[in-house]
Amino acid sequence: MIVKSLDLENFRNHKDTKILFSDRFNIIYGDNGQGKTNILEAIYLCASGRSHRTSKDSELIRFGCNSYNIKAFVVNSGLDREIDISYFNDQKKQIKINEIPLNKLGALMGNLYAVLFSPEDLFIVKQGPMERRRFADITLSQIKPSYFYDLQLMAKILKQRNMLLKSINTNPSLADTMEIWNIKLAEVAASIIISRRKFSETLSKLAQNQHKYLTVEKEIISFNYNCSFQGNDDSKREELIENYVRILEKNLTRDIALGYTSVGPHRDDYDILINGKSLKTYGSQGQQRSAVLSLKIAEIELIYKETEEYPVLLLDDVMSELDDNRQKYLMDSITNVQTFITCTSDTHFRSTLKEKCNYFKIEDGRAAGEF
Structure with a gap:
């Protein structure tokens, strides 16, 4: 998987940027606020269909403009692909692959695999369940488009069910229609749970191998899926559906009072453990950094395991957050991966990187490249 080039038009602070990349290392450097992370x-965005910094496409438009356009030229499984994403104010995002419009966002998944690693990834450990679900959901959506559609369907069903819960307060007879929404929700929830369970098992094993090496076998990391209602990890699809419907019925009075669905995959979590103890509660800052590093490298391996294609790796100002040992571990672990690194200074990489490398100095949304 290689990104050959990128064209940006009115995207963030980039008015008209065209960049040709190395298929190995790309060092994107410059002062803060110049447009490196953009x-x-x-x-x-070309890989996942969404920004990692905002949920509003309107915020991605250059100030004073009314649209943006991104073109990424990608080699995937030996085939050339042009990913074209456009957005006009107050209109739906338009996506094309090789000039063919996509009707659904899920059709974008699998054309480009990407793993992003930034200082904010410590939120996976430090913050609430939403950050951990987001981490897992984005990776799963890239390698399994059907999972992305399941998430979309669950969101729609939850919206309808929650509206019904609020309406029952004023019209109790509507409670008779709840059964159909319970069944619909349970069916898609079962698919999501099974996918998350398999994902966490695979990622946990891969991360353990990485983490043992990083910590000289002093620590064992676990990334465990914690389903909010399922007690049996071996439950099959039909069992999951029956169990969830039963929980929804049991919680109906509570959900009506709350006005929303209180239990389900939309509220599940993942436990990150070091030697069996909660990393969030008991882990030091250094342990948390090491754990996230191990998870990110495991994410690369998982994508390769599932797709036989290595993702591109996006390292957004993380090298300054890692000590020399962790930096070396990271660089030694990405020998087959096209890598993009943002930083304020290129000096360190010029003296240490011996492989093929392109350098790009970014100033006020403009890129000057050295090849």
Whole structure:
């Protein structure tokens, strides 16, 4: 998987930026606030269909303009692909692959795989369940488009069910229609749970191998899926559906009072453990950094395991957050991966990187490249 080039038009602070990349290392450097991260954001958007920094496409438009356009030229499984994403104010995002419009966002998944690593990834450990679900959901959506559609369907069903819960307060007879929404929700929830369970098992094993090496076998990391209602990890699809419907019925009075669905995959979590103890509660800052590093490298391996294609790696100002040992571990672990690194200074990489490398100095949304 290689990103050959990127064209940005009115994206963030980039008016008209065209960049040709190395298929190995790309060092994107310059002062803060010049537009380095915006380049990684555009690549990530081409892989996942969303920005990692905002949920509003309107915020991605250059100030004073009314649209943006991104073109990424990608080699995937030996085939050339042009990913074209456009957005006009107050209109739906338009996506094309090789000039063919996509009707659904899910059709974008699988054309470009990307793993992003930034200082904010410590939120995976430090913050609430939403950050951990987001981490897992984005990776799963890239490698399994059907999972992305399941998430979209669950969101629609939850919206309808929650509206019904609020309406029952004023019209109790509507409670008779709840059964159909319970069944619909349970069916899609079962698919999501099964996918998350498999994902966490695979990622946990891969991360353990990485983390043992990083910590000289002093620590064992676990990334465990914690389903909010399922007690049996071996439950099959039909069992999951029956169990969830039963929980929804049991919680109906409570959900009506709350006005929303209180239990389900939309509220599930993942436990990150070091030697069996909560990393969030008991882990030091250094342990948390090491754990996230291990998870990110495991994410690369998982994508390769599932797709036989290595993702591109986007390192957004993370090298300054890692000590020399962790930096070396990271660089030694990405020998087969096209890598994009943002930083304020290129000096360190010029003296240490011996492989093929392109350098790009970013100033006020403009890129000057050295090849």
